[in-house]
Amino acid sequence: MGKTSKDKRDIYYRKAKEEGWRARSAFKLLQIDTECHIFDGVSKAVDLCAAPGSWSQVLARKLNENYKKALETGNASPPKIVAVDLQAMAPLEGVIQLQGDITNTNTAQQIIAHFDNTQADLVVCDGAPDVTGLHDMDIFIQSQLLLAALNITTHILRPGGTFVAKIFRAKDVSFLYAQLRIFFPYVYCTKPSSSRNSSIEAFVVCKDYSPPEGYKPHMLNPLLTHEPCNFEELTGVNRIIVPFVVCGDLNQPDSDMCYPLNLDGKKYKYHEPVQTPIAPPYAEALSLLENRRAGSSFTFDHETEFNETDINIAIENGASSMAEFKKNALITATENNSEDSDAIAKTESIKDENKEEEATIAALQNLYVSEEAGNIDNILI
Amino acid sequence: MISKLSRTNVLAIRCLDDLVLVGMGPTLHVFQWSNECERYELRNKLNCLYLSNIHGIVAGPDNKLVVFGAKSICVCDIINLREAIILKKQCTDQLNDWIIAVEWISIEGQMQLAILFAHNYLCLYNTFDKTSQNVHCEEKCILYGGSISGTSQENLVVFSGTVFKEILIWKIDNNYDINERMPVLHRLIGHKGVIFSVNYDSCSQLICSTSDDRSVRFWKVVKNENLESYHLNWQTAKIVLVKTMFVHAARVWKAIIKDDIVVTIGEDSLMCTWSLSGNLLNKVHHGAPIWSIDISKDSRRIFTGGADGSVYMWQTTHHINPKIISLSSNDTHSNPKFISYLRNDTLLIFTESGMLFCYDKEKILRRRFSPSSKTQRNYYIMQVSPSRFFVAFASREGYVTIYQVSQDDHFVTGFVSHVIEERIMESQIFSLHWLEHANSTSLIACGANGLLKIFTLIIHVDIAKIRIDAQFVLPPSRERWLTATIIYKQLLICGDRAGNVYVYKWNEQTNKDKKEPIQILNKVHGKIGVQSFNIWEEKLMTTGRDGMLRFYELNKDETKPLLMLHRKKMPIDWISGMLKSVDGHCTPFIFGFKEVEFIIYNLSTESIVIRVPCGGGHRSWDCIMSGATTSFIYIQNKQIYVFNYPLSSALFPILQNGFHIKETYCLQHISKIGFLKQDNIFISGGEDCTLRVSCIRESFEDDSHDAFHNLGNFDGHLSGIKCISTIKLKKTDDSISKYLVFSGGGRAQLKIWEIRIKNKDWIPISHSISSSDLSCLDIKSHMLYGQDQYRRKPWQESEQSYIIEPETRYMDIRIHYSSKNPNHVLVFIACADGYLRLFIYNITTNDICLKVSTKHVDRCILKMYILSHKSKVIILTMTTDGILRFFNFTKTVLKIHKDANIGNQDIVDFSDEPFAEFRLHQSGINSFDLKHMDEDRYLLATGGDDNLLNLVCFQLCISENDALSAVTLSKWSTASAHSAQITGLKFKDDDQICSVGIDQEVIVHSYSWSHGVISANKLNQVFTSVTDVQGMDLWPSVV
Structure with a gap:
C-alpha cells in the first residue's frame, strides 16, 4: 500500500486534506446543511464528541459567515462555539474547548456558562464508539451515545433549536426515532453523499426543539435504558417511520467511487494529513512493536526460556524500567547454526558448507500485524 | 420462516x-x-x-x-x-439494559441471578416470580466488559471494565441502603483503552484484564496481613499490577484463568497461554478472530469459537524444556548429520564421519557403530522408511545397506539389526528415497547422469534379497538428483533439485528399459527442489520452499496425465511435508519452518498448532506424533535438541467448521446434487480474499439438522472478493460437471477458476459429497493495471511519481455466454470508478482481453444485469445516484464476437447514451431482481440505501428503425417495510418477493398485477441474526 492508495480510494479523504479539514466528516455536516439548512440564524453552537475537530471547523466557518451577513444588516453578536470531548483536541481558532464527559451535569453547566447562561441554537454530535466488531454491541453503544447526547442537549438547547447527531441505521433504529420524536416534532434521517453507501452510519436532523410540557431535564435519568422496551410495539403499526433524505446533489463527488489522482485537469499533489490522531489506545503496543523491529536479529538460546527472548514483550511492573526494557529489546546477535536446505550429496570437490542464515525476529512479530492500524476510519492519519 | x-x-x-x-x-x-x-x-x-x-x-x-x-x-x-x-x-x-455478565447466586436458600448491566449496575433477579432488585454503583458509566464473582449476595464482588479505561471493583455494601449508590472499592488504572474483560480467580487471587490497548494485565490481590482472616476482605485488600503483556497484535477480548495457566484470545486470531507469572507458554493461531473460550474441567482441553462460526478444540500446553544430546566430545569427527526416529522410539544419529549412534526411549546411548566398516563402503546418506521400520544408507561407491528395528525384543529400544548390503549402482549414489506402494518395501536411488533405479527389498523367512524393478532417467539439469518422489495412481512422480517435477508411467512389471518422463512440470515451487509429495483427499500435493501447497489430479489426457489444480498459501515459508493422524479422521498436519520457528499446522482447521523456536530451517530434523506425544528433534550447534509435547494428533479438533473469516460479499447456488438432490453446492466470496465452495445438505427427518460442509476454499485474490458469476460448461464426460467461475473485487482483479464436481447422483443418501469430490483450477488472474510485479519499475521510483490511475474495485460481474459462440465468454464488469468494462475470455487459449471501457456518469456502479431481449443485448446499470440505466450493447457484442474470430484484440469504442433512465432511489441501489412477465414486459424489484423498496413493471419496445425504448407501465414502492438499507431481493414463485435489510428483517411480500397496476403487501416476516446482511439467494428445497 503506497501512501497515495487511500487518496485514490477515498475522494473525500483527499479533498479534506486539500481543503484543510481535520477529517473527511466535515463534508458530511456541510452536505447536511445544504439540504436541511441547519445553520440558518445560528450564532451559538455546541459540538459534542468533537475530536478531532472537523465539525467544529465547519461550525466556526459557517457561524462566522452568518455573523458577517448579520453585521451587514445591523447589530449582531459574534458567534460562540463550544466543543466538548473526553479527549484533548488540538486547539482551533474561535472554538472554546471543554474536556469533559457529556453524561455529567457539570459539563452542561459549563457549556451554559460559556453562553452567558443562555442556551445554544444548535447542538451537533458526530461521536462514535470504539468499534468492537460485534455489530450488536456497537449499535447498542452508539445508541447510548446518541441518547447521552440527547440528554445533555435537553439541558443546553433553546426551544426551537436544532439537534444533529450520528445514528446507526440498524435493527432498533425505530426505537431511537421514537425517543427523538418526544422532543422534536421534525425528525429526519439523513445520509450525506460523503458517507459511503455501504456504511450503516446516518445522521438524524431534529428541528424545533419542544420538550414535553413539564419536562425537567436531569442527568440521573437516562431516557432509554430504564424504560421497558416492548419490541412488538415498535414493529407494528405504531412504529415510527421518519423520512429519509439524501444530502448532497450530483455535483458532489461519490464516496464509493475511485477517482484518478489527477482530477478535473489538476495535477495531483500529495498532502500530509491536517491533524494526526492524538494517543490512540494501541500507541504503546505499536511503539513496542517498532522497538522489536529495530533490533535487527536475535539469537535463540535454549538456556533462556523462549518467552523471555522475543515472543513476549512483557513489562515487569515496578521491577525494571522502560529504558532498561528497551535496551534489552535492542540487543543484537547473529546466529550461525541454521544450515542451508537439503541433505543432498554434492560432488567431492564441494565441501559441505554451513551457510549462515540470518534469522530476524522482527519478521516473526510482523506475522499477525493486521490492518488494525488503519482502523480509525474518520481520522486523517 | x-x-x-x-x-x-x-x-x-x-x-x-x-x-x-x-x-x-x-x-x-x-x-x-x-x-x-x-x-x-x-x-x-x-x-x-x-x-x-x-x-x-x-x-x-x-x-x-x-x-x-x-x-x-x-x-x-x-x-x-x-x-x-x-x-x-x-x-x-x-430486560432494560445491555447485559455484561450473569452469575447464579443463592439468596435465602433460593437460586437467583446476579446480572451486571452496561450502565454499571447490578440486578438481583428472581427467575421464578420475575422480581428484581437493582443495586447501583456510585460510578455511572458504560461498561464494555466485566464479571461477577461470588456465590451469595454477601460475598458478591463486581469487576467493571469501563469505557474510561478503568477497572472498578465494587460490591453490595450492607452498611449502605440498597437504594443508595455503592462505593467503588478499588479503581485499577493502567490500561490505555476500553476494557473488554476482567476476570478474578479466587484460587490464585489474580485478576486478569484485557483491553483495546492490546495488552493483557495481571493484578495481584494482596490480603491485609494485619486483619488476618480466612475470607478476603475486599475493602482492606491491596491490589497491585504485577505484569503487563503485549503479545496480541489487536484487541484482546477475553481471558480465562484455570489452575496454573491463563489463556487469552483476541481479534488477531491468536490464543496465548500464559503462566500465572505472566510468561508466554504457547501462541497458536485459530484462523479467524476468536470471540469465545472455555477450558474443560480437567484442564486438558480448550475450546474456542471464532468469527467465522468455527468451534475448535485445542490441547493445553505448558512450557517444555528441550532435552539436549551431545555426542562424546573426544571424537572431533562426530558432527551429527542425519537424525531420525524409528518406530519403537529408537533415535538414530548418523555423523559426518559415518558413525551411527542408537539411542533408546530414555535417550541413553545403546549402540554405536559404523555401517562403513568395510573398505570401499563410504556410507554418507541415511533414510528411514515411511513405516519407520527400516533404515537405509547409501554410499559414494554405489552400495546400499539396510537395517531394521530389532525384532528380538519389542520392548527394548535403541538397537537395529542388519538386513542386507548390496551394490546397486555403478556410480556414486546421489540420493536415496523410500517409495510406498502396494505393500512392498521399495527404494529409489539416483546415480550419475540422472539414472534412477527402483529396487525392492524382499525378505523371505531369514533371507533378504534386493530386486531391481525398473530404471528411469532424469533429464539433464543443473542439479540432477532427486529431492522427493512418490507413486500416484500408476505414475511415478519425481522432483529434482532444480525444482522440476517429472512424471513417468509406472507399472508393477519388472522392466529393465530406462524410461524417459512423459510429462515435465517446470519449477513448480521456484528453483529449489520440491520438498515432498503427499496424497491428500485423492489429490497429489507438493510442498516447497515458496510457502505454497500445490495440488494436482489425474487428467484424461495421456500426454499430460497430471493436471495442476489450485495452490494454497501457508503461514510457513519452508514447507517440509505432511503427516496424517492415524485415527479415523486422518487429520492432515503440515510441517515446516517460518523464519526461526518450526511450525505444525493443521490443514483441516487452518490453524497453527505448535511453534518451536528452533532457530530456522535445519538440515536434519524429525517429527513424530505418536500416542499422546509429539516429538520434534533437530541438530543445532552439533547438539541434538529433543522437544516432547503432550500433543496428540488423534484428538479431532473440529466441533464445527466455519465459513468466511470476514464479511461474505457474494454467494451463489450452483447445483443440487446427490441421489435426492439433497446436497446444495454454492460458491461464495468475501473480504477474507477467499473463494469458498460449500455444501448444505438438507435433512429429511423433522428433528435433525441440515449439515454444512466446507468443500474447498481457494486463495489468490489480493483483496476482498465483491462479486462472482458462474457458467456451467458443456459436459464432455459424464462423471464430472465443470463450471467456470469468474470472481472480481478489490485492486481491479479478476480471477477465473474451473470447478469440477464429481457426479455422485448414484451414491446412497447416507454418503455425503466431500472435498475429495471437488477440484478447482486457478486458471487465470487478471489485473486491470497489470500484475503487481510488473507495475513498479525502478525507473518510476523517482520523486513524486504516483500511479495516477485509481485502484478501482470490481463491484459486479455478469457473464454473456451463448451456445453460438461456445469458445468465447463475454465478461461484463461494473466498476467503482464509474466504468463499465467488457472483457472477452477465450476458453481454449485461456486469454482474456479488455474490449470495452465506457463511463456514462461519475458514479460508482453497484449492480448490473444483462437482459437478453429477443435478439438484443441490453445492459442495465444501477449506480450510487439511484438511477437505473439501459444501454443497448447488441452491436458491440456482435462486433466483439466477429473480432474474436479473426483475432482482432483492439478496443471497441462504446459511447452510446442510455436509451432509458429510471430514477428509482435517492441514493445507491443495493439490490435488485428481474423477472420476465410476458413477451416484452418485465418486472423489476430494487432495494436501496434509502430504505425504499420498488417494484417496477416496464415494457421494452423495438421501433421500426431497430431502436430500443423502455417505458414504465406501473410502479409500486414502500419506504416503511425496512428501516435500514435493503441489501437483498429475490423473486420467489407464487408471485412473491423476498427482501432483507440491515435492519435484520427478512420479509416476504406478495404482489399482484391487475388492470395494469402493480401492488404488493407484506405476507410474512422474520428476524435474522445476521447483523450486516450483504445479500440473499433462494433455492428450492427438496423436502
Missing part, C-alpha cells in the same frame, strides 16, 4: 462435563463427545434468544442454564440422557 442453519460469530462457549455448549446467533448448540466417532457431535439445538445473539452461557445447579445476550436472558434446563440431550426452555425475559 425459521433459520435452518447458520454460521456466524460464536460469542459464547461453555464446557459442561462431556458437553460443549455453543452460542451462535440466538441459538444454543449442544455438542457431546462420541466415543464411537472419536469426536464431538452436534446433539441438539435450541433457539434461546430470538432477536438477540447469545453473548454468554452460565451453568447453574440442577441442570439449569442461563443464556444471555443483548437485553435478553433465557433460563433453560439441560437434561443429559444416554440417548438424547433434552433442552427445555423455561423462560426468555427482556
